[in-house]
Amino acid sequence: MIDFAPDETQLAILDSVDRFLQDRLPPDEIRRRDAGHVPPYDLLPALGELGLFRLAVPEEEGGLGLDWRTVMLVQERLGRHAYMVASIFNRVVGFGIASVKGYGSAAQRAALMPKLLEGRLLIALALTEPEAGTDASAIRTRAMRVEGGWRIRGRKTWISDAKGADYLLVAARTDPESSGSRGISLFLVPPTAEGVAMTPLSKVGNNCMPSWDIGFDDVFVPDHAMMGQEGQGFRHMMSTLHNSRASMAATVTGCAQAAVDCALAHAKERVQFGRPLGALQSVRHRLADMQMRVDQSRLTVWHLGWLIATGQKAQREASAAKVIATETLQYVTHHGMQILASAGYSSESDMQRFWRDGRLYTFGEGANEIQREIIAREMGL
Ligand SMILES: Cc1cc2nc3c(=O)[nH]c(=O)nc-3n(C[C@H](O)[C@H](O)[C@H](O)COP(=O)(O)OP(=O)(O)OC[C@H]3O[C@@H](n4cnc5c(N)ncnc54)[C@H](O)[C@@H]3O)c2cc1C
Secondary structure, three states, X not given: OOOOOOOHHHHHHHHHHHHHHHHHOOHHHHHHHHHHOOOHHHHHHHHHHOOHHHOOOOHHHOOOOOOHHHHHHHHHHHXXXXXXXXXXXXXXXXXXXXXXXXXXXXXXXHHXXXXXXXXXXXXXXXXXXXOEOOOHHHOOOEEEEEOOEEEEEEEEEEEXXXXXXXXXXXXXXXXXXXXXXXXXXXXXXXXXXXXXXXXXXXXXXXXXXXXEEEEEEEEEEEHHHEEOOOOEHHHHHHHHHHHHHHHHHHHHHHHHHHHHHHHHHXXXXXXXXXXXXXXXXXXXXXXXXHHHHHHHHHHHHHHHHHHHHOOOOOHHHHHHHHHHHHHHHHHHHHHHHXXXXXXXXXXXXXXXXXXXXXXXXXXXXXXXXXXXXXXXXXXXX
């Protein structure tokens, strides 16, 4: 049975999340960071102190031993308040903890897990290349074996938070004869390593998540920098991205609810033709449609959380949750912009931030076209 009621522990956690967000990220601070392109890396240790990175980690590994449902509730709450903090939370939980736990060596787990749980370590995922976007298996970056380690040569692009990270998790071809998804391995590379050159990329949204183009000019990494099995990097990377879909679906659902809240408040306040916009049937129905879409997205996310927490296969459901949540966000921000009209188009408004930020998520972290392919495959097509 699926139980939809948060238990007392979950309610207490959400209460402390709310207090933290009110204190550290009030609305003006969110707008200041967005306008000034200030990433919330400084908040990571405080999120760590709250215990949020320990939620679904087993007690014997220093975690709280809760399950994925609690993580998703927190992600939704963070996304509803400020996507910038949800994004950085997901990076630690998905790209960091899940990867180190899933395929890190015993030495890597011992060295990295405590810092990740404390919010003192950030790992950025460096997969995409100029010629390898949706087709991630087309990567050309190479790692050549040398005495004591590897030398990495190539280029990555659109890597989020790369300069603020402690490590880049870099996918590189270790078998020079290989093509496609075979012969790829993963390496933990400090962004400060000799031979790494970073150029910032200018973009339309997600201002608090800087994007970088990165050159690797014979960057040396020692043998122990390899994460996971040699030649199995593509499989490892896909498992990281599978986990991150659940995170994205939960946070994007929270953001979509924030967009509906924003449009609803405006429809109650803004008076035209002598009555609030919300008294007009076309606006009322638009808002009803928006809320129904968010409710559907939330139910899909909760169902996915239950599947993960109870150890069931959730390939199809994870892809579906990612598609439904990201397309819901675009739907509600498109209609939210219409309801707010000029008030939404002002750069002061939160709606324009939701609208431009939300454009990324239907193609980022596994394009929705590819998610539909996964769903169709899981349906036996
Ligand atoms: C702001 C931002 C942050 C990012 N952060 C990261 C990051 O941290 N790390 C990282 O490694 N990458 C990151 N990326 C890269 C992101 O993952 C890619 O943009 C994404 O994989 C799509 O690749 P592309 O942009 O080259 O599009 P393309 O691959 O050129 O695709 C263009 C369009 O064609 C569609 N398409 C392609 N192939 C098919 C197919 N077989 N069937 C149907 N449709 C298809 C795509 O879905 C898309 O709609 C980021 C990108 C952005 C913009």
